Amino acid sequence: MTAAVFFGCTFIAFGPAISLFLFTIAREPLRVIFLIAGAFFWLVSLLLASLVWFISVQISNKESASQQKGLLIFGVVLSVLLQETFPAFHEVFKCFFCFFVLVSGLGFGFMSGAFSVVNILADSVGPGTVGIHGDSQHYFLSSAFMTMAIILLHMFWGVIFFDGCEKRRWFVVAAVVVSHLVVSCLTFQNPQYVSSLVPTYIIMLSMGIWAFYTAGGSLRNLKLCLTCKDKDFLLANHRPR
Amino acid sequence: MNASDSDEELYNERSALVPSENPEVPSYRPDPDHSPTEDSDSKTTGFSRRTRPGGGSEREAEPEEEEEEELPLKYGAKHVIMLFIPVTLCMVVVVATIKSVGFYSEKTTQQLIYTPFTEDTPDVGRRLLNSVLNTVIMISVIVVMTILLVVLYKYRCYKFIHGWLILSSLMLLFWFSFMYLGEVFKTYNVAMDYVTVAVLIWNFGAVGMVCIHWKGPLALQQAYLIFISALMALVFIKYLPPWSAWVILAAISVYDLVAVLSPKGPLRMLVETAQERNEPIFPALIYSSAMMWTVTMANPADDQPSETDEEAELSGRRAEPQRRQPGPILEDELEEERGVKLGLGDFIFYSVLVGKAAATGGDWNTTLACFVAILIGLCLTLLLLAIFKKALPALPISITFGLIFYFSTDFLVQPFMDNLVNHQFYI
Numbered sequence: 001m002t003a004a005v006f007f008g009c010t011f012i013a014f015g016p017a018i019s020l021f022l023f024t025i026a027r028e029p030l031r032v033i034f035l036i037a038g039a040f041f042w043l044v045s046l047l048l049a050s051l052v053w054f055i056s057v058q059i060s061n062k063e064s065a066s067q068q069k070g071l072l073i074f075g076v077v078l079s080v081l082l083q084e085t086f087p088a089f090h091e092v093f094k095c096f097f098c099f100f101v102l103v104s105g106l107g108f109g110f111m112s113g114a115f116s117v118v119n120i121l122a123d124s125v126g127p128g129t130v131g132i133h134g135d136s137q138h139y140f141l142s143s144a145f146m147t148m149a150i151i152l153l154h155m156f157w158g159v160i161f162f163d164g165c166e167k168r169r170w171f172v173v174a175a176v177v178v179s180h181l182v183v184s185c186l187t188f189q190n191p192q193y194v195s196s197l198v199p200t201y202i203i204m205l206s207m208g209i210w211a212f213y214t215a216g217g218s219l220r221n222l223k224l225c226l227t228c229k230d231k232d233f234l235l236a237n238h239r240p241r
Numbered sequence: 242m243n244a245s246d247s248d249e250e251l252y253n254e255r256s257a258l259v260p261s262e263n264p265e266v267p268s269y270r271p272d273p274d275h276s277p278t279e280d281s282d283s284k285t286t287g288f289s290r291r292t293r294p295g296g297g298s299e300r301e302a303e304p305e306e307e308e309e310e311e312l313p314l315k316y317g318a319k320h321v322i323m324l325f326i327p328v329t330l331c332m333v334v335v336v337a338t339i340k341s342v343g344f345y346s347e348k349t350t351q352q353l354i355y356t357p358f359t360e361d362t363p364d365v366g367r368r369l370l371n372s373v374l375n376t377v378i379m380i381s382v383i384v385v386m387t388i389l390l391v392v393l394y395k396y397r398c399y400k401f402i403h404g405w406l407i408l409s410s411l412m413l414l415f416w417f418s419f420m421y422l423g424e425v426f427k428t429y430n431v432a433m434d435y436v437t438v439a440v441l442i443w444n445f446g447a448v449g450m451v452c453i454h455w456k457g458p459l460a461l462q463q464a465y466l467i468f469i470s471a472l473m474a475l476v477f478i479k480y481l482p483p484w485s486a487w488v489i490l491a492a493i494s495v496y497d498l499v500a501v502l503s504p505k506g507p508l509r510m511l512v513e514t515a516q517e518r519n520e521p522i523f524p525a526l527i528y529s530s531a532m533m534w535t536v537t538m539a540n541p542a543d544d545q546p547s548e549t550d551e552e553a554e555l556s557g558r559r560a561e562p563q564r565r566q567p568g569p570i571l572e573d574e575l576e577e578e579r580g581v582k583l584g585l586g587d588f589i590f591y592s593v594l595v596g597k598a599a600a601t602g603g604d605w606n607t608t609l610a611c612f613v614a615i616l617i618g619l620c621l622t623l624l625l626l627a628i629f630k631k632a633l634p635a636l637p638i639s640i641t642f643g644l645i646f647y648f649s650t651d652f653l654v655q656p657f658m659d660n661l662v663n664h665q666f667y668i
Contacts, residue, residue, distance in 0.1 A: 028318075029319045033321055033322070043613060050653040051649075072664065072666065112668070115606050116667055119605055183667070
């Protein structure tokens, strides 16, 4: 495990998120605050889920490995559900800030990604051998890719969920919750990375497209943006600070 | 050890955020409480921090802006970010040092004289009792120092206070920095000679003294203040026994709350005295994020004692001239330029909390959780400041959140996340 692994995995996992942060959030103080608020709410939901898991572990049979694994799965599902309840609180702020939802979704994603991968990254700097007991050699790389997908997914889910809440389209909200559960359950198949990573990325792409259309994007906008002909976009980004 | 004495003094106070009332009031509100370290008898110069923020925070609640909802919120957000950045930087420096330089996290038998009871007993009850006793001693020393400070300030012993402050910063900038540099060199196995080190430390310290106590570019002054807060936090992390440190953090927040908000609280009396006298704050005790306070300071009150005039002039000159327009300044320009102030004590204690989370857990999740908790606490405190527009303690909310998140992440979340990561489950 070398510096190359560390830097490579860090940039894979956090690259898109950090560039999103730098280009859209870092300039506006209010958005940074909402990013941190999003991270905070994710932490609170994780705390509650861990509390429940911890209590259930204490009252269960500690020797049985399968029971422990079952409890872990239960913990995962519970925490996913808890995470989905928190964006509902954001309804309160919707009148003021349009970018708010994206930002807080990114905050959720950042925290989620950070909690999943930071310890792994820290370990990758030190000495060791990956998979010495017969585990997969691709542990670090797959963790990094999974983290990137999760961060972007949280952001997309935030946008779609919020839009669903606003328009009272409950099937949209349910779809977000279900897809979150599906993605988490897919990870139960690790270390068969093909069966977990590939569907996750497919889901991420589809959620991304859905979120894009939800937020008002269209092919026309995309074309204008890419060819730098979108006057509104250009004006907006060259406004005096 | 010398460090112990200075630590005490160092910790002086609190940080309170004080909003400025209205445009005519000089934004540079003197910050009485944070005055010089209370430790007058100690030979070491304590570095007092904290202090309450001088009135700098312009909270968006200026009457002119109430019509526009978003504008005040944007100004408020800007001020929050102006504090987030230095607090984050201080915490990053402390965590980076703790994780790389082993010296600050290794166990030591030396303890501060303010925490004489040892925690080396196997009995949990005894250990707890010792930590509580240590805390009681530490807090009472702080209370005594604060009251001494208030008395000194009330009786206008400015020269004494100044001398004390200068001694404190001398100690921090030279002695502690030298120790820090030595440990960093040891960690990275860098061969170094005394002559080079002497030149480095001399330059660093001399420029620091000038920037902090006299004039200097704002960014450099801020950088020095952040660095000395980090140094102080590192000393606390090293020399406070583990359990005592947590109890002290909790007790300090309570003390901060009481001292700033209760009518007879020393800090509140200090603030009120300073406001009555319309005096500028002593430098080197608070971190301020902007520099414009010259206009009002350019005309110091006529009946001020000579030292205050000097100070006023000094602080006036210190604020960089680019903003100095003696003519009428638009209300919102003034608003824009005024900054927010936070006492250095706050920086120190936030960093102590995060540093201890980094040192004792060995785990990054706990550190991250404490970091986010402290930032959110700071945000809430600033929000309260906007609502109440008076001096507020900045420690209680952040430290409470930080402590809750530290203990819950360490005991509840960590095992859960460890298990998840083992199996590579994602949530």
